[in-house]
Amino acid sequence: MDAEEHKLPLSQNPEWADVTPIPQDDGPNPVVPIAYKPEFIETMDYFRAVYKANEFSLRALQLTHQAILLNPGNYTVWHFRRLILDALGIDLNEELEFMSGISENNPKNYQIWHHRRWIAEKLGTDVASKELDFTKRMLFLDAKNYHAWSYRQWVLQTLGGWENELNYCHQLLEEDVFNNSAWNQRYFVVTGSPLLGGLEAMRESEVKYTVEAILHSPENESPWRYLRGLYKNDPKSWISDPQVSSVCLKVLSAKANHVFALSTLLDLLSHGFQANQEFKDAVDSLRPSNSDPPDSDLAKAICSILRHVDPMRVNYWTWRKNKLPLSV
C-alpha cells in the first residue's frame, strides 16, 4: 500500500474501525491537540494501540511508515517496525528502497542509519556496493556527515568493497582538501585495507600525496596531522625523511600560513632532528620585529614566534617552550 493513498483520516477509515486509538500519556500535563498536525496526533494514537496490542500486520507496518514520515526520530516506532518486518518476513530489499527515500531529508538521524545497518547486515555482502553507493550519495550532500562515514567504515569492514576507496578519498579531497573526514578515511584505508600493503608499504607514496596537499594550502590542519600519522611509532623515520623537513622549510620560506609548519618543525626538533642553517634562517626571518631578545635555541625561538602568531593558544605555546630541555 502506497503512503500517498492514505489521505483519509484513520478514524474514518473502515479498515481501522476495530481499533481504539490511545492518546499520549504525558504524566501530569497531558498533550493538548492543536490546530496544525492533527494527522500526526492521530497517527501516533493509532500507533500506540497496535504497539500495545503487539499487532504484527501489514496495516501496522503501513502505520509505522506513516509515523516515520511524520517523525523519523521516534525510536520506538522503528523498533516496532523491525519486529513486524521480522514477523512477516518482508523482503528487505524493498525496505532499503524505503530507507533511501527518507534518508536525504534526515541525514543525521541515528535511527535511520541504524535501521539501515540492521537491514544491510541481514542482506549481507550482496548489498556492499549498493551501500557504498548510498553513502556516496549522502556524502555528496554533506561530505563531512559523521553518520555516513561511520556507516561507510562499517560497510567496508563487514561487507567489503575496498577496491576503490583510496581513489574515492582522493576525489573528495580534490573537491575540498580541508575535509578532515576524507583524510581520516584515507588513513583508515591505508592502515586497514586488505588490498593494500599496510602503512609502511604505503608510506612513501602517501607522504608525497600529503606534501602536495600541504603546499596547496599550508594552513590546513588535516594533512599535517595525516603526515605525522604516517610515522606513528617510528620517530626515527619521521625525523630522517627529507620530504618532511623540506615541506616545513618550503612553507616557512613562503612566510604565509606557517603555524602548522612551525609546530611540525618543533615536533621534529623535539624528536632529535638536526636543523641546518637554512632552517635557522627561515625561522629567524619570521620573528616579529618588536619581539624580545632572540632565543639562541631554535626550538625556543619557534615557541616564541608561535606565541605571537597564534595568540589564542598562547598558554599552550608557552607550556611547550617551558617543557623544552635546557639548552646545552
Next chain:
Amino acid sequence: MGELVVDKHVKYILSVEKRKDSFESVVLEHLRMNGAYWGLTTLDLLGKLGALDSNEVIQWIMKCQHESGGFAGNIGHDPHLLYTLSAVQVLALFDKLNVLDADKVANYISGLQNEDGSFSGDEWGEVDTRFSYLAICCLSILHRLDKMNVEKAVNYIASCKNVDGGFGCTPGGESHAGQIFCCVGALAITGSLHHVDKDLLGWWLCERQVKSGGLNGRPEKLPDVCYSWWVLSSLIMIDRVHWIDKDKLVKFILNCQDTENGGISDRPEDAVDVFHTYFGVAGLSLLEYPGLKAIDPAHALPVDVVNRIFFQKYTNISSRIHNLQNPLPTLTRRLFLPSVSGIWDALTGGNNNPREAVMAIRRGMLLFRQGDVLGSLVEFDKAIELDTRQKAYLWQRGLSLYYVDRFEEGAEQFPNRSQLYGVDEARKRFLEVGRDPRPVMREALSMFKDGGDPEKFATAFSNGQENEYFYASLYAGLYHEAQKEPEAAKVQIIAACRSPYGQRSDDYMASLAKVHCLCRNWSSD
C-alpha cells in the same frame, strides 16, 4: 558584550517544561527524558531547581522504567541507555536515587555489554563509544561499576583512540569532540586516564577554538555552543583547560543567548533550544562564570550532587569549616576530577581502611585548596586514623598545620625529620615540599640553610621560566615571614599568586600561595 540573562533562561526552560502542547514538544516527546535532564540540570546550575515540583517529575520518571530495569525516553516507549542515564541523573539532582532498585538498573546496563567490551545502546545492538560512557557514568552513580567488565570496557575505548590523540565512535572513526568527551569521561570515571596522551589530545582540543572564540568539534567545522561542553570538559578532565582562551569562549557563549526570550542557540542569531541552553550554561560553569554552581565534568552533574553521591557518609564536614574573614576563592572546580579517578583507585584498592584513607586525603586536599585549612586537617587526621602508615608521608598535613600555627607538629610531618626543631627551623622545613627540584629550589634551600637575601634571590629568577618565577617569589616571601618581615613577605607572596603560574597551574603550591594570602588576610586580586 553583555551578561548571562539568568532569569530569562529560567523562564524559557520552565515554559518548555510546561508547554507540552507546543509542536516541538510533541515531536520530541520520545526523548523527553533527555530534555528533562538538560532543563533540570540547567535550572540547578542557575540555582533554581526548586521552581519545579520534584514529586511530579519523579513519578513520571518511574513510569518510564521497564521490566528490564532500563528507562525509556517517555511513557509508552522502549528502554535505552540514553534515557537510563538521564533518568538516573535527574533522580540524583533531586537526591532521590533511593527510589531506585539499583541492582535492577545495573543488570539492565551490564546486560548491554558486548564480548569486546563495547556497549550497545539497547537490545537492537547499535555500538558506539557514547554508550560506553552512558553505561560507565550510570553504574558509577549507582555504585555498581563492579557489575560490568571494566577492564574490557576500557580496552575497547582505548582501541578507539586515533593517531591525533582523539577518539571516534568505533575503532578507526574520525576524532570528534563529542566522542572524545564520552571516551575521556569514561576513562576518568574508571581511573584509566593513563590511556590518554594528555599533551597530544590537549593540543587537538585547544585547536578547536576558532577566531570567533567559539569551539568546533572537528577541524574545519563551524563552532557550536555544545562543544563548549564537550571540548571544555575533556580539557578539564585531562588538566589542560588553560590552553584555550577562556575569555573569548565566554563571550562567544554569551553571544548565543536570546536575551529577550531566554534560551541559548548553537551559534549567534540561530534559534534556541533546551539542548544548547544546557550546554551553554554548563560550559560557562566550567569556565567559572560567576553565580553558577560548579559542575563535575565527568558525571555532568553539579559538584554538590556528585559529592552527595560519593561522600554521603561525611556530610558533617561543613560544620567544621574554618571561619575565614574573606570569601572562599573559587579555585577548585576544574580540579575536582582528579579526585574522582582517585575515588576509583580507592574503591578498587585492597581492604577498607587504606582505601578510605586515600579518599580522606583527597578530600583534605580539596578543602585546603578551597581555603578550608581546619577542614583539611580534620580529613588528614582522619586519614592517619584509618591508616597509620600515612603519617610518615602526609606532607599535606604538615602544610596545613603550618597555617594553623602548629609549627612543631608540622615540622614532625616532613620526611627525615626525626628531631624537633624550634619555630624558625620548622618554617624552613617547608622547602622540602613541592615538585620539580630545579635551580630555584636548590638556591632557596641554601638561602634558608645558610641565610641570604630573599630579594636578590627573587630577582635572580624574575626572568626565568614561569614556574621558577612563582617558586622564587613564594619562597622569598616565606623567608621574609620566617625573618618576621610581614610587609616584605606580603609583596612577594602576592606576586606569586598573581603570576601566570600561580594563576593557572594545578600545582598544590599554587593553591598554597592563595591559601597563605587568605590566612593572612591579604587580598591577592
